[in-house]
Amino acid sequence: MSALIGIETLIITAIILLLYASWRLQQKQKYYRNVTSKLPTIGGIPFIGQVYHVIDVENLFHKVSAGFDTMKTLTGCVWLATTPYILTVDPEVIKHVTTSPELLNKARDLYTHFDDGAISGIIVSPAKKWKTNRKAISPFLAHNNITGLFPYFNENAKNLMNKLTRLAGQGEQDIFTSIKECGLQLSLFTIMGIKVEEGSEKHKVILQAFNGFLDHMAKTIVLSSLGLGFLSRTPHYKRTLKYLRELVRSLIKENLAQNVESEAINNFEENKHSLINLALKALRKEVFTETDVEIESFTMIAASYETSVGAAYTCLVMLAMHPEIQERVFQEIRSVFPDEITSVEYDDLKKLPYLDMFISEALRLVPPITYIGRQTVNDTHELCPGVILPKNTQIIIPIYELHRRKEIWGPDANRFNPENFSPENIEKRHPYSYMLFSKGPRNCIGFRYAEITLRIILIHAVRNLKFSTTSKYEDIVLIPKVTMTYKNEPQVSIEARAN
Numbered sequence: 001m002s003a004l005i006g007i008e009t010l011i012i013t014a015i016i017l018l019l020y021a022s023w024r025l026q027q028k029q030k031y032y033r034n035v036t037s038k039l040p041t042i043g044g045i046p047f048i049g050q051v052y053h054v055i056d057v058e059n060l061f062h063k064v065s066a067g068f069d070t071m072k073t074l075t076g077c078v079w080l081a082t083t084p085y086i087l088t089v090d091p092e093v094i095k096h097v098t099t100s101p102e103l104l105n106k107a108r109d110l111y112t113h114f115d116d117g118a119i120s121g122i123i124v125s126p127a128k129k130w131k132t133n134r135k136a137i138s139p140f141l142a143h144n145n146i147t148g149l150f151p152y153f154n155e156n157a158k159n160l161m162n163k164l165t166r167l168a169g170q171g172e173q174d175i176f177t178s179i180k181e182c183g184l185q186l187s188l189f190t191i192m193g194i195k196v197e198e199g200s201e202k203h204k205v206i207l208q209a210f211n212g213f214l215d216h217m218a219k220t221i222v223l224s225s226l227g228l229g230f231l232s233r234t235p236h237y238k239r240t241l242k243y244l245r246e247l248v249r250s251l252i253k254e255n256l257a258q259n260v261e262s263e264a265i266n267n268f269e270e271n272k273h274s275l276i277n278l279a280l281k282a283l284r285k286e287v288f289t290e291t292d293v294e295i296e297s298f299t300m301i302a303a304s305y306e307t308s309v310g311a312a313y314t315c316l317v318m319l320a321m322h323p324e325i326q327e328r329v330f331q332e333i334r335s336v337f338p339d340e341i342t343s344v345e346y347d348d349l350k351k352l353p354y355l356d357m358f359i360s361e362a363l364r365l366v367p368p369i370t371y372i373g374r375q376t377v378n379d380t381h382e383l384c385p386g387v388i389l390p391k392n393t394q395i396i397i398p399i400y401e402l403h404r405r406k407e408i409w410g411p412d413a414n415r416f417n418p419e420n421f422s423p424e425n426i427e428k429r430h431p432y433s434y435m436l437f438s439k440g441p442r443n444c445i446g447f448r449y450a451e452i453t454l455r456i457i458l459i460h461a462v463r464n465l466k467f468s469t470t471s472k473y474e475d476i477v478l479i480p481k482v483t484m485t486y487k488n489e490p491q492v493s494i495e496a497r498a499n
Contacts, residue, residue: 107373
């Protein structure tokens with residue numbers, strides 16, 4: 001009898017919860033009716049919406065593209081679980097979203113994987129805190145400071161080129177690992193002012209920890225879309241996070257305590273702004289707390305490492321897959337550097353327009369950041385004529401899809417063609433058709449750092465090495481994680497060039 005009463009109680013409780021959930025969903029639908037009645041909307045299954053498409057990450061890009069085709073619009077609304085999201089690939093709407101002073105806050109759900117107390121710095125900070133923190137660290141990325149880092153950028157590029165040279169003549173090899181090793185070393189030095197000897201046990205442990213941490217963040221993205229983000233907080237994840245936070249703390253202490261004897265490092269420390277020096281300066285002025293110093297340092301290390309190594313790998317793979325384009329890039333580089341490269345200087349970068357076109361096209365098709373998002377802060381924001389967005393509406397810009405829409409890039413939008421970035425073709429397109437590092441005041445603060453380090457890496461590598469692969473561009477399967485990743489990373493063959 002008691003068992004029967006227990007079952008009845010469970011059933012009644014389930015019914016009450018279902019009715020309550022239905023009422024909440026109905027209220028939310030009513031709240032967003034002004035949006036969903038005026039924008040093409042894809043609803044899906046009650047309480048689930050279109051969330052099952054998010055789980056299938058290998059086909060996510062295809063599903064997003066199909067969704068825009070179904071809505072027959074460049075701006076529409078999609079329900080995921082019980083939340084509607086505005087998706088847009090309309091360059092004019094994107095311009096409004098990324099430049100509006102009312103849309104400086106990041107979309108809450110798109111960045112839940114940053115809510116770990118370690119990498120939640122200027123990437124996701126609320127607008128008021130973001131403005132203060134960005135101002136404090138922006139001198140690190142100022143033009144004069146970046147040009148002062150060229151010796152270290154060149155040293156890093158030469159180191160990578162030497163590592164790749166040792167793989168020459170050995171058939172197809174994993175080059176991504178070598179890129180990661182050098183990328184981490186550069187990030188640690190330019191951000192923290194600390195050199196960690198490559199190949200040392202400390203370097204290996206740090207590299208493994210960062211890669212593990214980013215893998216866990218990728219899992220969090222998928223699980224959070226289902227409301228199950230807590231499942232990614234495994235004991236292993238917590239240990240990795242703890243290690244990395246303690247690492248950053250130790251690097252800060254090491255930076256403060258070290259007795260600088262190297263003339264090169266001394267020049268860097270005294271005459272240039274390392275990010276850690278700027279962060280500690282902000283701490284002394286009480287602009288930053290000690291936690292801010294740790295978080296902003298960690299954020300910049302992780303962000304510079306993850307995006308830079310991915311972009312370098314993509315460019316080398318694309319060169320290997322397109323030998324005729326690689327040859328043209330090589331000939332242009334050789335015209336600027338007919339003999340052995342001693343150092344690439346800032347003015348040299350202005351002499352390589354085809355290299356710029358190639359890089360832009362490679363990262364158009366494989367952008368490191370696949371989605372960005374903003375969120376409204378009041379109930380009166382007008383997205384486009386007649387569409388008023390209520391408070392906390394999330395607007396998502398799928399960069400991968402934007403970069404491949406045929407309405408913008410023509411019928412061959414998916415073909416690899418650097419001529420898309422010839423001056424005349426750039427002139428024909430809306431300036432917000434291409435947004436590799438976002439745009440507007442809340443763009444990626446480190447975009448110049450990333451652009452310059454990438455170009456210097458490619459100049460040294462292509463001038464000295466030739467790349468090839470049996471993998472085909474058409475067979476690439478891309479998966480959105482924290483940054484863009486490959487389902488199967490193409491292996492690359494390397495051949496040393498004769499000077």
